[in-house]
Amino acid sequence: MTTSLREKELLAAVPTGLFVGGSWREAADGARVAVEDPSTGQTLVEIADASVEDGAAALDAAVAAAPAWARTPTRVRAEVLRRAFELIAARADDFALLMTLEMGKPLAEARGEVAYGNEFFRWFSEEAPRISGRYSQNPAGGSRLLTMKQPVGPVLAILPWNFPLAMGTRKIAPALAAGCTVVVKPATQTPLTTLLLAQTLAEAGVPDGVVNVVTTSRTSEVVAPLIADPRLRKLTFTGSTPVGKKLVEQSAQQLLRISMELGGNAPFLVFDDADVDAAVDGAVLAKMRNQGEACTAANRFYVQRPVAEEFSRKLAERMGSLVVGRGTEDDTQVGPLIDARARDDVARRVTEAVDAGARVVVGGGPVGDQGYFYAPTVVTDVPAGARLLTEETFGPVAPVVVFDTEEEGVALANDTEYGLVAYAFTRGLDRAMRVAEALETGMVGLNAGIVSNAAAPFGGVKASGFGREGGFEGIEEYLETKYVNFPL
Template sequence: MTALAPAPAAGARRFTGSFVAGQWREPKPGTGQDVLDPADGSVIATVADSTVAECLESVDAAADALASWAERPPRQRGEILRRAFDLMNAERDAIAHLITRENGKLLVDSYGEVAYAAEFFRWFSEEAVRIGGEYRLAPNGDKQIMVTRKPIGVALLITPWNFPAAMATRKLAPALAAGCSVVLKPALETPLTATYIVDLLTRAGVPAGVVNLVLPSQPGPAVSAMLHHPALRKLSFTGSTEVGRLLLREAADNVVSAALELGGNAPVIVLEDADIDAAVDGVLVAKMRNGGAACTAANRIYVHRAVADDFAGRLTQRMAALRLGHGADPASGVAALVSDAEVEKICRLVDTTVAAGACATTGGRRPSGPGAFYPATVLVGVEHGMEITRQEIFGPVAPLIVFDEEEQAIRWANDTDRGLIGYVFSRDTARAVRIGHLLDTGMVAINTGVASDPAAPFGGVKQSGLGREGSDVGIEEFLEQQYLAVPV
């Protein structure tokens, strides 16, 4: 696959080091770790390799800065976040090109991510001044019950590679609004977007030590050490369920509060009364946003037998029209995945599914040539219970499973240990909402392929995680209640 060199982002600021106590620590010549363009394997930059000692130093720096930041008036914290929102929008071209370069995704998806990511700064700039409390008389009349909310303390924020801007701001914004200081550890595949955002926050007015960033090449020992630092009180992690389980065990040693946004296995239910054109549009968005590399991606598409052939034909036609190419090329419909390892995983999953009796109506085979590319693929003849229905695909592959009865579709949709989001398509909105209530998921999208919104609570049930991000509840993850008894 021929790669297209992306246009340079005018005015882009590039940092490749860790950021501790307000100082960048760039890698020394001959050291560090390479960041690759997944479209052609070329080296974009070499970033620092943070040692365990440096990671612990970052927690110390955050602890030193905590009190002064927590004592800042909420309005001041909010105004800094609002300036970050304005800066992010002003510099969206530079950030979007940077995301596409290190992540591989389509430039249109990168622009969408920048807009979504910036909204968390604006939303929580407003929530900073709305942290509430309680004041009431005890039932027996002997005291006033006063309940306040205080910053939970130093927070460790761990973000994945698939949304390097949005997953960072979705954690940074509520933590800073609440008055917490933080250590950000981004994914090694996409660290440059995170360093850009940290610099942006500094320019917006965040004081030294309040936001720190580390880039350990061996994240396991580094994260474990930070979780055992006595000053660390919060873990906010977005990533796989498997890693989330390990981190939850580590957090238990010091009883560190944990918010985990983990893997999904999103079911889509297309009922016999669905508007097929609208359903295809919705599934295409839910499946192909970010090239399928999203925890909210449509993973198991259950289609009623009465409309299965029609739906499969239309979806195949739309998916087949998506051209493979560099994410910065406006003619591309499918861009590179983040790494060859991700492509190889999808190849194995598709090959196993086809060997079990399914058929690819389009795609289904990795193209020759360089780059981490895989084509948009539709699989028909998939049976519920096949391996592809038991795990996240995280790529541009749409498996279609035929069902006969509504109850069967609901039962199959809930037959998973994950429960992040589900999708329902029906012309009968009341029916779709009723089915939505029966899905074991934290979110449900009705007749649409997009549910995420900074103003809505994002999170799942079962092994899709603990807690919620966004909305007015997202800031609660970074606050502790304190009760004061005042005799009367």
């Protein structure tokens, strides 16, 4: 696979340094780290690899910029965010191609992520002027009670690799709308989109030091001192539950405000009264978004016995027809997994399930001799203890399990430490509401294979974390409430 002239020109235009205090700079020790194309395994470009000193400089810049940005009128902050929305929309093709190059997702999906991720700038540009408090009388008399909302303060935002734009905008937009400054640490695998975003935000008028980007392969080494610094007031993280738990422990020393969007193991329920064709459509959407590399991806398919054979057959037909290839190709529907480790982990889980008695209906192995591709796979007769069911699988594998009663299906869905999202397909309104209320998740897709929306609160319960991103709730994560007693 060769790199096109368009790809070369885009890569040459993307900054490769650290963005600190409004300026681009190299790492203090001159270190560089390679960014890989997962469809080829080859290096796309090398970027600055930040040290502890660079992380400290980024926090210094955020702290220095915080008072002025907090005092900036909300309407001004809103207009900056709106300009960012318009600039990203104008450069949608660049952002989409860049995500495809560094993460692997098909261009059509990357374009969808640009549209979705950019909505957070539009949504929170509208929410910034609506930050409000309240004024009330003291019930006992003699004074008035005034409450006001103020920015939390400097924020550290740690991003995952699977949605390079949307995971950044979901954190940066509400932080800026609330009046907070930010230090952003993108994932080592997919930092280029964040660097282009920083460049775009600067052009939109974000003041120096309000947004700082630190790219590094030495994440723990760079991040730990920032979390321990008393000037940092909030930590927001999207990633795995084990890493999230460690960050929560570290943040406790400073009693930081924290938001944790962690792992998922989403169940997908198909009841006997469901429209099976619609359920298959929803299943492919819920499973195959991002090659299955999404915390919202359906991981466990529980199908009621009367429709199990039809659903499994039709799902296998659809999954088997998907075109696997480099994301930049027009006909590609499934791109590579992020790296060799991810591909090999998926392969091991399928092999383990088969060895324990499961049956592969379609797919079941790596594809090609270049890059990190894995075939869309459907597995039936999966034993209860298989890792395909008990753990989150970041890949294009759909394990199908049959159940008999509604109560059994819901119990199977809830039998996990995770609680991010669940999906359920049924024609019955009464059943839909019973199931939605009984599922132990922060989000539910009823007869829908996708739930993400900038206007809705995204987040989970149990080991899937806490806090919400998006919706009216999203900006509250970056605001403190102050109460003032005003005697008369």
